[in-house]
Amino acid sequence: MSGWIGVRSLIGANTLRCMRSEQARQLQSGATRILNRNLSLHTATISLCRRHQHELGIKKGLIRDHIRSLELDRRRFSTTQVTRHGHLDPPKPGEELKVTFIDKEGDEHTFEVAEGDNLLDIAQANDLEMEGACGGSCACSTCHVIVESDEMYDKIPEATDDENDMLDLAFGLTETSRLGCQVKMAKELDGLVVKLPQMTRNMQASDFEKRS
Secondary structure: OHHHHHHHHHHHHHHHHHHHHHHHHHHHHHHHHHHHHHHHHHHHHHHHHHHHHHHHHHHHHHHHHHHHHHHHHHHHHHOOOOOOOOOOOOOOOOOOEEEEEEOOOOOEEEEEEOOOOEHHHHHHHOOOOOOOOOOOOOOOOOOEEEEOOHHHHHHOOOOOHHHHHHHOOOOOOOOOEEEHHHOEOOHHHOOEEEEOOOOOOOOOHHHHHHHO
16 A cells, blocks of 8 residues: 555656646746747847938938038029129219118118119129129019118109019019119119118020020
8 A cells, every 4th residue: 555655656746847847848938938029029129220220311311412402502593603884983972872782691881873873783883792694684683672662662663574574583572672773873762772682593584585
């Protein structure tokens, strides 16, 4: 009887060891799965970060290219070679007319001029940055100016159809825009104030003639 009990005890001990061994294997297998899952998540996170950094680098490059393109466009608008006109005769004593230009930096420049002088000639004679690509023949929009006062604007003779056609091509067109070459000083314009636009567009009538 005691022998049978011993055998049963031995069998029970072996069974217990097998169960413990199986539990250990299951625990190890579970831990391995968890570790592999964590490693996969970590790898996926790294891959996602790298992909995000790559996409971010592409976007930054596109932004830099866009900014560079805008800068080139800005220079193209404002770097047309300026055509200088002849100097102006000084006004006769007592017949001076005042005109003020506000440049692109916001600085004011006031000059005493003679009746009949146009704004393009006045600006260029005083080294202000106003272009006249067409030579003052009303065939471009590079001498575009903005009259500051509505009241003074109404005193200027009405624009011709040719001037209006060129003004339609001007950059930053406003309700009081005129071409400097077409505005001649007169007694009723004494004290005129005009502003130079931030940029000009060198689009000339000849450009359309070539296309047609």
